[in-house]
Amino acid sequence: MFTNDQRQKERIGKYGTPRVEYLQELVAQFQSASSEETKERIVANLGNFAYDPYNYTVLRQLNVLELFLDCLTEPNERLVEFALGGICNASADMYPTNAACIIQSDGIPLVVQSLSTPVKNTVNYALGTLYYLCNAATESEILKPEIVEAIK
Numbered sequence: 001m002f003t004n005d006q007r008q009k010e011r012i013g014k015y016g017t018p019r020v021e022y023l024q025e026l027v028a029q030f031q032s033a034s035s036e037e038t039k040e041r042i043v044a045n046l047g048n049f050a051y052d053p054y055n056y057t058v059l060r061q062l063n064v065l066e067l068f069l070d071c072l073t074e075p076n077e078r079l080v081e082f083a084l085g086g087i088c089n090a091s092a093d094m095y096p097t098n099a100a101c102i103i104q105s106d107g108i109p110l111v112v113q114s115l116s117t118p119v120k121n122t123v124n125y126a127l128g129t130l131y132y133l134c135n136a137a138t139e140s141e142i143l144k145p146e147i148v149e150a151i152k
Contacts, residue, residue, distance in 0.1 A: 020058050023049060027062050040078045043071055047086030056090065056098055065090060065101050072110040077119050084114055084125040091132035099133050108133060108141055115150050127151065 023046070030042040046064055049055045059065060064086070071083030087107065090098040102108075111133070114126040130151075134142045 019055065023055070023058055023062055023064070027064065027067065030067065036076050036079070039071075040076070040082055043068070043079055043086065044082040047082050047089060050086040050089035051092075053093065056093055059090065060098070060101055065098060065107075066105055069102070069105050069107050069110055072107075072114060077117065077122070080114060080117065081119050081122045081125070084111065084122055084129065087111065088125040088128040088132070091129050093132075096135070099135075102129075103133060103138060108138065112142075112147055112150075115147070 026042050026046055030039060030046075033039045033042065046059075046067070050059060050064070050068075068083040068086045068090075071079050072087075074080060087102060091102055093099060102111075108130075111126050111129050114122050117123060130142050130147075
């Protein structure tokens with residue numbers, strides 16, 4: 001469910017952790033994590049926050065989209081899956097701010113390379129992301145014949 005300021009105040013109460021602080025803590029935990037399992041859990045958690053427009057500004061401020069893109073270069077398929085899920089969630093932004101951030105960070109080639117993975121969810125997230133990122137400015141890059149063929 002999408003949230004707003006009033007709902008957040010109700011959810012955290014007097015002693016809860018505000019959303020911004022919680023997301024900052026997740027990013028810090030990811031950066032200091034040495035366990036692959038811990039990184040997977042944190043990226044999956046961040047990806048779940050990426051579906052709600054309420055969180056978009058904070059995720060951009062904390063460079064979470066870039067963190068997701070960095071994860072796409074890792075050999076850990078679960079980390080790639082969860083990161084691409086977060087990218088797909090965030091790229092559905094009705095205002096193309098997140099999409100612009102992904103595009104400016106050279107995210108399209110990283111998403112495209114994920115089309116060849118054997119992990120079905122990762123391929124689905126890649127397809128969804130490319131759909132959301134495709135516009136007049138990116139069409140020639142996303143709809144290259146070799147990419148269209150890979151999608152088929």
